[in-house]
Each structure stands twice: as C-alpha cells, then as structure tokens.
Amino acid sequence: MTTRDSTSPELPRSLTLLWAGRPQGQRGPRPKLSVERIAQAAVRVADTDGLEALSMQRIAGELGYSTMSLYNHIPSKELLLEVVADIGAGPPPDLGDTDDFRHAVRRWVGALWAGFQIRPWMLRVPLDHASFGPNQLAWLDRLLRPLLAAGLIGGEARVAALHVTAVVRGTAQISMNMASAHKTDDGIPRADADLALVVAEFIDPKDYPALTAVHAAEIVGEHPGHDTEGDDLPFELSFGVDRFLDGVESWVVAQTRRAGPT
Amino acid sequence: MTTRDSTSPELPRSLTLLWAGRPQGQRGPRPKLSVERIAQAAVRVADTDGLEALSMQRIAGELGYSTMSLYNHIPSKELLLEVVADIGAGPPPDLGDTDDFRHAVRRWVGALWAGFQIRPWMLRVPLDHASFGPNQLAWLDRLLRPLLAAGLIGGEARVAALHVTAVVRGTAQISMNMASAHKTDDGIPRADADLALVVAEFIDPKDYPALTAVHAAEIVGEHPGHDTEGDDLPFELSFGVDRFLDGVESWVVAQTRRAGPT
DNA sequence: AGAAACTATGTATAGCGTACATTGACATGT
DNA sequence: ACATGTCAATGTACGCTATACATAGTTTCT
Numbered sequence: 001m002t003t004r005d006s007t008s009p010e011l012p013r014s015l016t017l018l019w020a021g022r023p024q025g026q027r028g029p030r031p032k033l034s035v036e037r038i039a040q041a042a043v044r045v046a047d048t049d050g051l052e053a054l055s056m057q058r059i060a061g062e063l064g065y066s067t068m069s070l071y072n073h074i075p076s077k078e079l080l081l082e083v084v085a086d087i088g089a090g091p092p093p094d095l096g097d098t099d100d101f102r103h104a105v106r107r108w109v110g111a112l113w114a115g116f117q118i119r120p121w122m123l124r125v126p127l128d129h130a131s132f133g134p135n136q137l138a139w140l141d142r143l144l145r146p147l148l149a150a151g152l153i154g155g156e157a158r159v160a161a162l163h164v165t166a167v168v169r170g171t172a173q174i175s176m177n178m179a180s181a182h183k184t185d186d187g188i189p190r191a192d193a194d195l196a197l198v199v200a201e202f203i204d205p206k207d208y209p210a211l212t213a214v215h216a217a218e219i220v221g222e223h224p225g226h227d228t229e230g231d232d233l234p235f236e237l238s239f240g241v242d243r244f245l246d247g248v249e250s251w252v253v254a255q256t257r258r259a260g261p262t
Numbered sequence: 263m264t265t266r267d268s269t270s271p272e273l274p275r276s277l278t279l280l281w282a283g284r285p286q287g288q289r290g291p292r293p294k295l296s297v298e299r300i301a302q303a304a305v306r307v308a309d310t311d312g313l314e315a316l317s318m319q320r321i322a323g324e325l326g327y328s329t330m331s332l333y334n335h336i337p338s339k340e341l342l343l344e345v346v347a348d349i350g351a352g353p354p355p356d357l358g359d360t361d362d363f364r365h366a367v368r369r370w371v372g373a374l375w376a377g378f379q380i381r382p383w384m385l386r387v388p389l390d391h392a393s394f395g396p397n398q399l400a401w402l403d404r405l406l407r408p409l410l411a412a413g414l415i416g417g418e419a420r421v422a423a424l425h426v427t428a429v430v431r432g433t434a435q436i437s438m439n440m441a442s443a444h445k446t447d448d449g450i451p452r453a454d455a456d457l458a459l460v461v462a463e464f465i466d467p468k469d470y471p472a473l474t475a476v477h478a479a480e481i482v483g484e485h486p487g488h489d490t491e492g493d494d495l496p497f498e499l500s501f502g503v504d505r506f507l508d509g510v511e512s513w514v515v516a517q518t519r520r521a522g523p524t
Numbered sequence: 525a526g527a528a529a530c531t532a533t534g535t536a537t538a539g540c541g542t543a544c545a546t547t548g549a550c551a552t553g554t
Numbered sequence: 555a556c557a558t559g560t561c562a563a564t565g566t567a568c569g570c571t572a573t574a575c576a577t578a579g580t581t582t583c584t
Binding site: 124140141155157163166177202210211215216244248251 | 281389390399400402404410415416418421428430431433437464472473475477480505510512513
C-alpha cells in the first residue's frame with residue numbers, strides 16, 4: 001500500500017502518518033527513504049532558512065533525491081507539515097514529581113517558550129485537522145499531570161491545559177514579531193520599539209487614551225523587578241501565567257471546600 | 263511618490279501604509295484605486311474562499327483591474343496583508359463604562375472570539391514586523407481601559423492585555439482545528455472527536471497516563487454547567503479567563519494593601 | 525503648448541505543489 | 555532458480571504564484 005493512493009477509510013485521515021508504522025513486508029524493494037527522514041530534513045531546512053524556504057524540492061535536494069520521490073512516502077506537503085510539527089516539537093521536558101504544581105507548570109511553560117525561541121517557524125506551521133502526534137500529546141500529558149495534581153478535575157484540567165498552551169503560543173506569536181529589538185537598543189528597554197514609535201508618531205491621545213497612558217507610564221521608568229517566582233520566564237509571560245495559577249489555586253480551594261474536605 | 267520605489271527611510275517600514283494617508287496632490291491622474299479598496303476586496307475574498315484563495319490576481323479580478331495595477335498602491339503582498347489584517351479586525355466593541363472590569367474584559371474576549379469565528383482566516387495571517395493598524399490598536403486600547411480601571415499599573419496592564427489577547431488567539435487557533443465536529447455528532451458532545459479517536463486507538467496508558475485519565479473522566483459524563491458568569495463564552499475560553507481574572511483581582515488587592523489604601 | 529508625473533497594463537521569469545507516465549530493482553511464490 | 559508483479563524512484567508537464575520591467579495612456583502643473 002503506497003501512500004499515494006491511500007485516500008484511506010475516511011477516519012484516520014492523516015493520523016496513520018504519525019502513529020501507524022508503515023504496513024511493511026510487501027513485495028517491492030525496501031524503501032530507503034522514510035517519513036521520518038523526510039520530516040527530519042524538513043526540520044533542518046526550516047531551522048536554517050525558515051519555513052518559507054521549506055519546499056519539496058529543497059527537502060528532496062537536501063536528501064539527494066528527486067522531488068517526486070517524496071510523494072511515495074507522504075501524500076501531500078500539508079500532511080507532511082503535520083509530521084514536521086510533531087518532530088519539531090521534540091520530546092517534552094521532564095518536570096519531576098514535585099508536589100509544587102506551580103513550579104512544574106512554570107517549567108513547562110518555560111520549556112515551550114524556549115522551544116519557540118529556538119524554532120520560531122513552529123509558530124507558523126498551519127495546524128489544521130488537529131495534528132496530534134506522539135510528541136505533541138506527550139507535551140500535553142506532561143502539562144496535565146501537575147494540573148491534575150493541583151486538584152483540577154478532568155474537564156477543568158483539559159481546558160486549563162488548553163489555556164496554558166494557548167497563552168504560550170499566542171504570546172510568542174504576538175511578542176516575537178514586535179521587538180525588532182535586535183537593532184534598536186536606544187532607550188526603552190523592554191517596550192517594543194515599533195509600537196512606541198507608532199504611538200509617539202501617529203496616535204491621538206483622544207482616540208487611544210488608555211494606550212497613551214500606559215506608554216507614558218512606561219517611558220517614565222517603572223520597570224519593577226517583580227519576578228514573582230524564581231524561574232526564567234520573561235515578564236510578558238510570567239505575569240499572566242502567575243495570575244492564572246493564582247486563580248487556579250483559589251478555585252481548587254473553593255471547590256474542595258464546597259465539597260467538604262476528604 | 264509611487265509606492266513602488268519607496269524603499270522608505272528605514273523607520274516607518276510599512277506603517278505609512280496603515281497610518282499616513284497617501285501624500286496626494288501631485289501631477290498625474292488621480293488614482294481610482296486605493297489601498298483601502300484593495301484591502302477591502304481582499305477581505306471579501308478571504309471571507310468567501312479563505313486565505314489560500316487570496317492571490318493578487320484574484321483581488322485584481324474582483325476589482326476589475328489588472329494584477330499589476332495593485333502594485334501601484336502597495337509594495338508587496340506581505341505588506342498588503344498587514345493592512346488586510348487591520349481592516350479585517352474591524353472596530354472594537356464598545357464596552358461601556360461599567361465599573362465591573364471582569365464583565366468588560368469578558369465582553370471584549372467574547373467579541374474577539376466571535377470575530378475569529380466569523381473570520382477564521384485572521385488567525386492565519388502571518389503577523390510579522392508588528393503590524394499595528396488603527397483598528398488593532400483600538401482593540402488594544404479598549405482592553406486596556408478595564409484593566410487599568412481594575413487597578414493594574416502601566417506595565418502590568420500591558421502584559422495583562424497581551425496575555426488576554428494571546429489566550430483568545432491561541433485558544434481559537436488550537437481549538438478550532440480540532441473538532442471536525444461538523445460531521446461527527448455521535449457521542450461525546452464537547453470533547454473533540456479526533457483526539458478522542460487517537461487516544462482510544464493508539465495511546466498506551468503507560469505512556470500518557472494523565473491524558474487517558476482526563477479522557478476517561480470525560481467520557482463518563484461530568485459536563486458540569488458551570489458557566490461561571492452570564493456571558494456567552496465557551497467553556498474552553500471561559501474557565502481560563504475567569505481564573506486569570508480571579509488572579510488579577512487578588513493581585514490588585516494584595517498590591518494596594520501593601521502600598522496602603524488611598 | 526509643452527513637459528513632467530503618475531496610473532494602469534502587458535509581458536516575462538523563477539519558483540511552487542503535484543498529476544501522471546515511466547523505469548528499473550527487488551522480494552516473493554512456485 | 556526463476557518468473558511474477560509490486561513498489562521506490564524518476565522525468566516531464568501543468569497551472570498556479572509573486573513580482574521585475576518596459577510600455578502606454580492620462581492628467582495637471584509650468
């Protein structure tokens with residue numbers, strides 16, 4: 001069964017690519033190429049030259065094969081990208097078994113954040129059809145553990161995990177593209193230079209009162225070093241995550257109190 | 263000054279497109295096309311056929327012009343997309359002047375969420391170089407207002423707003439692509455069908471204990487109707503946002519107590 | 525009137541994903 | 555050992571993309 005003609009029995013869509021190993025053992029010559037090798041090459045390309053440089057021809061060239069050979073192992077680039085996203089995610093961090101769920105979640109957040117720092121292109125891989133590869137699910141599992149340990153029940157843990165994941169993804173997407181801090185180190189240490197420029201140049205305080213207020217306050221100084229916990233999260237992430245964890249903590253307390261102590 | 267040759271004085275990059283009106287008043291014939299008209303046509307195309315159908319030729323065709331005419335008004339598709347993102351965002355909702363900052367934030371979240379529901383392609387517009395158009399900043403301003411009113415000081419309000427925005431974006435990106443709920447209404451009302459299928463089919467409970475636990479708990483039933491507040495946010499969003507707002511509230515209390523009451 | 529300036533167009537190029545037909549090497553059943 | 559036929563790999567071709575460049579046409583200033 002080649003990948004080419006497998007329109008599949010409708011259900012597993014792409015997932016076979018991620019989970020099921022190749023059916024194997026048929027008659028023809030053994031394939032020297034594999035989905036994994038292709039995806040790894042793709043990751044290598046994206047790492048060095050970005051996602052926009054990730055073309056089928058480039059991958060094939062990297063591996064020393066012709067472009068169309070790739071299509072013997074994957075049905076389309078779109079599906080390949082799902083595999084690439086999983087390979088690119090890599091294995092989740094080991095958070096240990098501490099009973100400090102806050103610390104565990106913060107470490108998880110820090111690891112994911114660092115991952116996006118190293119592989120910014122992961123933020124641009126279009127995630128369609130819910131690509132859930134082994135690695136992605138492993139990350140999710142590792143996050144669920146401390147959340148369950150904290151006292152959240154099934155559904156709450158799920159949406160809390162979704163929330164945390166969304167925060168990191170969203171924050172990375174938004175705040176990485178600001179900055180352009182790599183060239184402007186003149187003034188304003190953490191506030192992104194572009195937005196500050198826009199505000200200073202074009203904004204009418206009448207139209208954007210809160211925005212101007214915030215930026216005015218921030219130019220004055222006021223960069224308090226409240227790194228609320230000992231980790232390495234940037235303030236952008238840290239503040240929100242900590243407030244959320246505060247909220248989770250008091251929620252759990254309120255719920256267990258309502259249900260009566262065990 | 264045509265847009266074609268304006269490599270620009272380095273600083274305003276694209277922002278001129280969004281903020282500065284056309285220099286206007288020169289010698290040639292008045293342009294009948296405009297950035298706005300182009301962007302509006304682009305939005306129309308994306309609304310009907312999605313972002314992948316948004317090509318320059320399609321836009322030009324929609325407007326009855328030749329493809330290359332567009333390049334008299336915008337320097338590249340990439341820059342156009344920044345304008346499109348701002349036009350597509352539309353004006354922010356009016357949250358009124360209630361002193362209930364939680365309600366205001368939740369309404370803002372609901373509006374943005376609804377926006378992403380209507381225009382899913384907005385989630386895929388690559389946001390590079392910090393595109394801050396008038397609408398985007400207006401949204402930000404509207405969100406900052408209740409946050410400031412709640413008692414957050416400058417920098418905190420900024421990162422809190424970033425957090426909330428990131429949550430909505432991230433949650434929408436992740437949770438919209440799951441589901442495929444449009445076809446499977448057999449069993450499992452809210453848990454996405456695909457992930458459940460994967461878990462049931464491929465997952466070894468030894469490798470993903472927390473995940474299996476959560477999903478097992480969710481199949482049993484246990485869909486409590488705790489819509490914590492009276493809005494129309496889905497549970498996925500609602501829970502996380504509410505915990506965050508809880509955390510913000512107690513943070514503000516703790517801070518003002520430390521500083522002494524006014 | 526003349527000229528400068530600017531919009532709109534037409535043509536052409538390099539690159540993309542991939543459908544399709546073909547080739548040739550290999551593992552298998554006899 | 556051999557023939558069978560399956561399948562990996564290739565080459566060619568098509569329609570699509572963004573956009574560089576040269577041209578034509580129109581309007582307003584000097």
